[in-house]
Every structure is written in structure tokens, then in C-alpha cells.
Amino acid sequence: MRLVNRHPSRRAAIVLAALPFAALALAYVVGSEIRLAANPQDKLLPAPGTIWETAVRLFTVPDPRSGELLVWQDTWASLRRLAIGVGLAAAISLVLGMAIGLLPYLRRTFAGFVAVISMVPPLALLPVLFIVFGLGEVSKIVLITIGIAPFLTRDLSQRVLAIPREQMVKAQTLGASSLVIALRVALPQTLPHLIGGVRLSLGAAWLFLIAAEAVASDVGLGYRIFLVRRYLAMDIILTYVIWITVLAFAIDWTLRWVSRRAFPWMGASL
Amino acid sequence: MGVAPRLPVDGGVVVSFVRVRGLWQSYGGRPILERIDLDVAKGEFVSIVGASGCGKSTFLRLLLAEEMPSRGTIRIEDGPVAREPGRERGVVFQRYSVFPHLTVRANVVAAESFATRRGWLSRAGRQAARDRADALLERIGLAHVADAYPATLSGGMQQRLAIGQALTARPRILLLDEPFGALDPGTRLSMHDFVSELRAETGMTIFMVTHDLAEGFKLGDRVLVFDKPRWDPHEPEAFGATITYDFDARHGGIPYQIKEDDHAAIHA
Numbered sequence: 001m002r003l004v005n006r007h008p009s010r011r012a013a014i015v016l017a018a019l020p021f022a023a024l025a026l027a028y029v030v031g032s033e034i035r036l037a038a039n040p041q042d043k044l045l046p047a048p049g050t051i052w053e054t055a056v057r058l059f060t061v062p063d064p065r066s067g068e069l070l071v072w073q074d075t076w077a078s079l080r081r082l083a084i085g086v087g088l089a090a091a092i093s094l095v096l097g098m099a100i101g102l103l104p105y106l107r108r109t110f111a112g113f114v115a116v117i118s119m120v121p122p123l124a125l126l127p128v129l130f131i132v133f134g135l136g137e138v139s140k141i142v143l144i145t146i147g148i149a150p151f152l153t154r155d156l157s158q159r160v161l162a163i164p165r166e167q168m169v170k171a172q173t174l175g176a177s178s179l180v181i182a183l184r185v186a187l188p189q190t191l192p193h194l195i196g197g198v199r200l201s202l203g204a205a206w207l208f209l210i211a212a213e214a215v216a217s218d219v220g221l222g223y224r225i226f227l228v229r230r231y232l233a234m235d236i237i238l239t240y241v242i243w244i245t246v247l248a249f250a251i252d253w254t255l256r257w258v259s260r261r262a263f264p265w266m267g268a269s270l
Numbered sequence: 271m272g273v274a275p276r277l278p279v280d281g282g283v284v285v286s287f288v289r290v291r292g293l294w295q296s297y298g299g300r301p302i303l304e305r306i307d308l309d310v311a312k313g314e315f316v317s318i319v320g321a322s323g324c325g326k327s328t329f330l331r332l333l334l335a336e337e338m339p340s341r342g343t344i345r346i347e348d349g350p351v352a353r354e355p356g357r358e359r360g361v362v363f364q365r366y367s368v369f370p371h372l373t374v375r376a377n378v379v380a381a382e383s384f385a386t387r388r389g390w391l392s393r394a395g396r397q398a399a400r401d402r403a404d405a406l407l408e409r410i411g412l413a414h415v416a417d418a419y420p421a422t423l424s425g426g427m428q429q430r431l432a433i434g435q436a437l438t439a440r441p442r443i444l445l446l447d448e449p450f451g452a453l454d455p456g457t458r459l460s461m462h463d464f465v466s467e468l469r470a471e472t473g474m475t476i477f478m479v480t481h482d483l484a485e486g487f488k489l490g491d492r493v494l495v496f497d498k499p500r501w502d503p504h505e506p507e508a509f510g511a512t513i514t515y516d517f518d519a520r521h522g523g524i525p526y527q528i529k530e531d532d533h534a535a536i537h538a
Contacts, residue, residue: 166366169336172355174439175385184380184389188371265371265419 046235054235055242070224071243078209078221079247081137085144086198086205092145093152094194098186100153101160102178111157118150123211130216140212147208148201152194159193160186192263199255206248287312287475288333288443293342294510295328301510302328306342308494308513315469315476317490317519319483324496325511326479330447333477334359346442357385360441364448367432368420374431375416378403381438403438410434410464426457430464437472446478450485462489486519493517 008016025048032045046054058071099106100114126143133139163186171185213222221244228236259266286309293306303325310316320326331337333344335352343351346358355361368377382399383391391399407413410430412423420428429449436444446465450458466489469476480486486493495515502508 164366166363167369169334169355170361170363170367170369170436171384173334173357173359173361173436173441174381175357176389177387180384180386180389184384185369263371265421 043232043234046238051235051238055239058236058239071240073219074221074224074240075243075247077219078213081140081213081220082144082205082209085141085209086148086202088141089145089147089149089152089201089205090194090198093149093156093197094190096149097153097156098160098182098190100157101163101190102182102186107157114150114153114157118154122147122208126212126215135216140209140217143212144205144208148204151201151204152197155197155200156190156194159190163189192259192266195255195259199252202248202251206244210244286310287314287347289343289345289348291343291345293329293332293344294340295325295332295337296340296510300507303332303339303512304510305512310475310477310492312475313473315478315489315491317486317493318477318479318496319481319486319493320496320511322481324498326496327447329496330445330477330479333443334361334445357439358442360436360439360444362429362432362436362444362446362449364451368428368435370420373417373419374412374423375400375403375407377420377431377435378406378438381435385439406434406438410468424457425453426461429453429461433465433468437468437474441474443475443477446476448479448481451481458485465489487517490519493519 028045029048032047035042035045036047059069062068063070096110096114100110101107122143125146126139129139129142133142167185168181171181176184209220210222210225213220214226217223221240225237225240288308288310290306290308293303294301295303306329318326318329328337332339335344335355338353345351349358352358361367369380372380379391379396379399382395382402383389390396404413404416407416410433412427412431412434415423415427420431423431433444433446433449449465450461453461462485465476468474478486478489483493493515494513495517496511497514498509498511499514500509
């Protein structure tokens with residue numbers, strides 16, 4: 001039988017899915033054992049037990065100086081920046097993407113502009129943003145927004161353009177104005193793709209968030225990682241990295257769930 | 271060349287509901303349709319047949335006012351020339367004719383709500399529109415799937431919904447673009463009955479593009495054949511298509527008029 005036609009059973013599929021995770025964990029444990037055997041003071045690859053103890057301490061024991069649980073403060077600050085930045089990008093690109101997709105005049109005006117703007121590396125603009133917006137929250141949020149809005153705008157305008165011509169004509173024969181076509185035909189069919197686009201761009205959004213926090217901040221997940229890097233506190237860094245991964249996964253899963261619940265007509269295509 | 275178009279006559283008075291005069295269409299200098307004159311009486315069912323690429327779909331798009339002709343006019347009851355699709359002209363395409371994000375009932379209600387300012391009916395109007403939609407769905411045999419989404423419906427059911435939706439907007443002419451082209455033969459036959467019944471009930475003026483000659487003669491009062499009357503073997507794109515035959519399909523399809531006498535000799 002050809003390899004392209006061979007499929008694993010259900011149980012085998014679960015084992016196969018778990019395999020890379022197990023391999024990664026095993027590689028880490030082995031590497032950590034080797035280094036700690038050579039030097040018990042080694043900080044580069046702390047033992048899994050050490051990481052677990054650090055994680056429990058970070059999440060439950062308040063910081064002795066401020067009396068606060070720093071990890072929750074960092075999480076809250078970072079998620080807030082992420083939510084506002086991504087939310088702004090989603091709102092801007094939904095309006096702009098629909099306008100570009102629906103209106104030939106705006107398409108001629110903005111399609112090329114957005115294509116060029118999306119080529120600007122957002123991180124290269126970070127110093128400009130710090131100079132213009134200061135070192136506070138605004139510059140971090142704006143970095144996330146301008147980092148992902150061009151991609152989302154292009155994606156959404158393409159999605160609107162991909163709505164079959166037949167539907168657009170049909171709506172007109174039912175008497176729909178441009179506004180009604182936008183609100184009742186294009187918008188509902190674009191929203192699921194907006195959520196899909198946001199899911200795809202969340203990775204980039206996290207990147208911009210952590211980069212901005214690493215450069216100038218006093219609270220946040222990225223700030224903390226780059227702060228404790230000076231002390232080579234790998235146990236804290238790894239705890240934060242795992243925590244960020246868990247958060248990102250949870251957000252992605254939630255968005256997918258919302259998408260499935262809110263757009264049942266999309267069927268299995270989400 | 272060219273015989274004066276047949277005018278539907280009623281008691282000595284020319285009755286033309288849809289009037290096409292001197293219609294030409296070309297894309298980038300390449301003629302697609304040329305010299306089309308046509309008069310269609312109210313309530314007539316006109317089938318449009320022809321080989322692929324003969325411009326019959328272009329003609330339907332012109333009737334729909336989805337595109338503008340290079341020359342000539344199309345008027346309904348001597349009204350203004352339409353510049354974009356509107357409620358006067360209902361349409362059912364082969365595919366994508368219903369809105370996938372609306373339930374079956376909402377698709378019918380859309381025929382009323384889309385014409386409002388923002389696309390939504392008032393609270394009072396909504397219930398009445400829903401009741402009317404349910405009555406229509408009962409009539410076209412889709413009441414049991416009123417709350418389902420179109421993707422879960424069979425092809426025949428989707429087309430029945432599309433026709434019901436188009437008729438709900440009360441257009442003056444109904445355009446069908448290969449409406450049964452994607453259906454299996456059995457479903458197609460039952461759709462023929464469905465369309466014939468609805469037509470008897472509403473007296474709608476209908477244009478149907480089809481590549482199925484038998485279907486065209488079965489459903490239509492007239493069958494228009496689109497073809498290229500002039501043919502240059504060295505330059506096949508040099509000339510556009512026009513109506514080469516106009517058959518009366520009510521009496522077993524005996525042609526009462528041939529528009530282009532020289533057609534057969536040139537087109538080898």
C-alpha cells in the first residue's frame with residue numbers, strides 16, 4: 001500500500017500526536033540531568049522539579065517587596081495590551097477590508113497602499129513609536145495594531161472579493177443598497193474570516209507585545225522574562241514561556257469555539 | 271440582412287413588455303453580441319439556447335443590467351434603461367443564488383428586508399414577513415427545513431428556495447441562468463413541473479438560459495437560438511452572435527420565423 005494511503009488508527013493517532021511532546025520533554029530531562037550531574041549549581045537547564053517549585057511559588061507566594069503576585073500582574077498587563085492592540089487592529093481592518101472589497105473607488109485608492117504598508121517591518125518602527133507615543137502603554141498597543149492590521153486588512157478585503165458575484169447581484173435584485181449589501185451580505189460572511197485572521201495573527205501579536213515590553217516597560221510578561229534574564233533565572237523564564245504558551249493556546253481555542261458557535265452555517269470549514 | 275423582429279400583436283396593437291433594440295456588446299473591441307432586436311410580451315416564457323460562448327449568458331447579464339451594452343437599449347414597458355440590477359429583475363443562477371449565512375426562512379424574508387434602508391424590518395413588520403415566508407415555504411415544499419441553512423439542502427431544494435426568494439421580491443421579469451444545470455435528471459424533471467406551476471400561478475415573464483434544447487422547448491413559449499451568423503475561418507473572434515432562430519414552442523416547436531436566412535450556408 002502506498003504511504004499516502006496509509007492512515008493511523010484512532011489510538012495510534014493519539015500516541016503519534018503525543019510523541020513529539022514526549023520527545024521534547026525527554027530531551028530536556030536528559031540534557032538537564034547531564035548538566036546537573038557535572039555541576040549541581042548549573043542554572044542553564046534547571047531540573048523539571050525545580051521549574052515546578054518555581055512555578056508554584058510564582059503563582060501562589062506574593063512578592064516580598066510589593067506584596068503582590070507578580071505573575072498575575074504581568075499577565076493582566078500583557079493581556080490588556082494584547083486585547084486592545086488586536087481589537088483595534090480587528091476593528092480597523094474590518095472596516096477598511098470591507099470598504100476595499102466592496103467599493104471599487106476605495107479599492108483603487110487603498111489596495112496598493114495597504115500592500116506597500118504591510119511590507120514595512122513593524123519592529124523597525126518601534127523606536128519611532130517610542131519617540132512619538134512615549135514609553136507608556138500607547139506605543140506598545142500601537143505596535144501590535146500596526147503590526148497585524150495590514151495583514152488582516154488584506155486578508156479581509158480578499159475574503160469580501162471572494163464572495164460569489166451571484167450573491168452580490170442577487171442582493172441587488174432584492175433591492176439591497178450598498179449599505180445593506182455591506183451589512184447583510186458581506187459583513188456576516190466576513191466575520192468568521194475575521195476571527196480566523198485574528199487567530200493566525202495572534203502569534204505575530206505576541207511577538208510584537210513581548211518585543212515592546214522587553215525594550216521599555218515596568219510590568220508585563222515580556223518585561224519579566226527580560227528582567228530575570230540578567231540573573232540567568234532559567235526556571236522563571238521557562239515558567240513564563242510555558243505560561244505564555246498556555247495563554248496563547250487558550251485564546252486560540254476560545255476564538256475557535258466562539259467561531260463555531262456564532263457561525264453555524266460555516267459547517268466544518270472552520 | 272435581417273428580418274424585422276416579430277412583434278407580439280394583440281387585437282391589432284403591438285404589445286411589447288420587454289423591448290430590446292439594436293443591442294451590441296463587445297469586450298475590448300471583440301464583438302460578443304451584435305444587432306439584437308427582440309420584443310417579448312407580458313407573461314411569455316422565453317428560452318435562450320445556443321452553444322457555449324455564443325453570448326447567451328452575456329445577453330442575460332444585459333437583461334439583468336449587470337453590465338451595460340456597448341450600443342442599444344433594453345426597456346421594460348418603455349421604462350428607463352436600467353444601469354444596475356434592481357427589484358424589477360429577479361434572477362436565479364445555477365449556483366450561489368441563496369445566502370449561505372441565512373436560514374431558509376431568513377432567505378425568503380430577505381426578499382423583503384433587503385429593500386429597507388438598513389436591511390432589517392421593523393419589529394412589527396418582521397413577524398408578518400415571517401408568516402408570509404412560512405406560507406411560501408409551505409407552497410414550495412420547504413416548510414420542514416425553514417430553520418436549516420442552505421448548505422444542508424439538496425441542490426433541487428436550494429434552487430426551489432432561490433426561485434421562491436426571487437418571486438417574493440415581486441420582480442417584473444424573472445431571469446433564470448441555467449437554473450437546473452447542476453441537478454440530476456430526476457430532480458430536474460420535478461423542477462420543470464415546479465416552474466410550470468409557479469408560472470401558471472403568477473403569470474411571470476420569464477427568460478431562461480439553458481444548454482438543454484429539450485428543456486428549452488418543454489418550458490418555453492419561445493425558443494431563441496443564439497449563434498454567429500457571420501463566420502470568418504481565419505478570425506473566429508471577428509463577429510459576434512445574434513438571435514439566429516426564434517421558434518414558437520407552444521405548438522410542438524414548429525418555427526414560424528427564421529431571422530437569418532443566410533446562416534446555414536456560411537456556418538459550415
